[in-house]
Amino acid sequence: MKFSVTILGSNSAFPAFGRFPSAQVINFNESLFLVDCGEGTQIQMSRYKIRRSRIDHIFISHLHGDHVYGLPGLLTSYAQLSRREPLRITGPKGIRELIDTTLKLSHARTGFDILFTELSADHGETVLRTPGLHVTAFPLNHRITTYGYLFEEQPRPLNVRKECIDMYQLTTEQILDLKSGKDIILNGNTIPALEMTLPAEPERAYAYCSDTAYSDKILEYIRGVQVIYHETTFMDDLGELAAFSKHSTTRQAARIAELAKAGALITGHYSSRYRDLGPLLDETRTFFPATYLGLDGRTYHIGPEGITHVEAPDRN
Ligand SMILES: [Zn+2]
Ligand SMILES: [Zn+2]
Structure with a gap:
């Protein structure tokens, strides 16, 4: 089952060196979720063939x-493209006022419902539940109220061994029982589900952590995830600036990934003082070897142990 993240914007503050401000798209089993929507997100969507209608x-x-100035433009595009399906927007308290005010002052009308979920809790909160995926918002440590998002794949049914289905001519009901881990009765004998099934693939999780100062409080939410996207606005020598502006350094992001026992770390939210990101990647890897440079247009596929492969865009 597909589980990937495509970075649409990896820069902080403003666009620079071909890097756009924060935005990324999570693809879970062909359902798309947008996380953050900085200026230019729509340009990046068309460049990297992300269908916004999905x-x-x-x-x-x-x-x-x-992280948000691309959103009014995206909403008015939806309106002009005659979107009818409701759109759910989750964000800190104030997101509704920001959008409502912008649309009202622009006399922009949408022909679809926008369903807001405004967050203000100082603890984790599940904000989306589907049969296959749960999304939890959790507080980060930034200059204004900020939340990270944890995307957790839900346990999948067991796989019934094909040879058992044929050999015992199992009924649909028996197969469903086995898939859910229930033992079945065959000719008066109890057959344990364990003998007839193969384990399901382990569940995967992805955590988005930006913007934030170093905070080990987030570990309770992200421990054991396969992949963390954690901001690395600054390199290690600018720790004081990171603390002042409530951002993180390479070393701090790596420390979080290490303490969380993550399979892989994706860097991002780079300061515009870094044109060449090679040294930033090298430095992060000295602290956490399984580090990947987050770059606009790249897609990172999430597997049971971390990142399985990275797809580069056709053009950048
Ligand atoms: Zn930012
Ligand atoms: Zn910020």
Whole structure:
């Protein structure tokens, strides 16, 4: 089952060196979820062939412009393209006022419902539940109220061994029982589900952590995830600036990935002082070897142990 993240914007503050402000799309089994929507997100969507019509849920980390100023434009595009399906937007308290005010002052009308979920809790909160995926918002440590998002695949049914289906001519009801782990009765004998099934693939999880100062409080939410996207706005020598602006350094992001026992770390939200990101990647890898440079247009596929492969865009 597909579980991947495509970065649409990896820069902080403003666009620079071909990098756009924060936005990314999670693809879970062909359902698309947009996380943050900085300026230029629509341009990146068309460049990297993300169909915006397939997005029904948008998660916003915080209301700093580099994470949200692309959203009014996206909404008015939906209106002009005659969208009818409701759109769910989850973000910190104030997201509704920001959008409502912008649309009202622009005299923009949408022909679809926008369903807001406004967050203000200082603890984790599940904000989406589907049979296959749960999304939990959890507080980060930034200059304004900010949430990270944890995407957790839900346990899948067991796989019934094909040779058993044929050999015992199992009924649909028996197969469903086995899939859910229930033993079945065959000719008066109890057959344990364990003998007739193969284990399901382990569940995978992805955590989005941006923007934030170093905070080990987030570990309770992200422990054991396969992949973490954690901001690395600054390199290690700018720790004081990171603390002042409530951002993180390479070393701090790596430390979080290490303490969380993550399979892989994706860096991002780079300061515009870094044109060349090679040194930033090298430095992060000295602290956490399974680090991948987050770059606009790249798609990172999430497997049971971390990132299975990275797809680069046709053009950048
Ligand atoms: Zn930011
Ligand atoms: Zn910010």
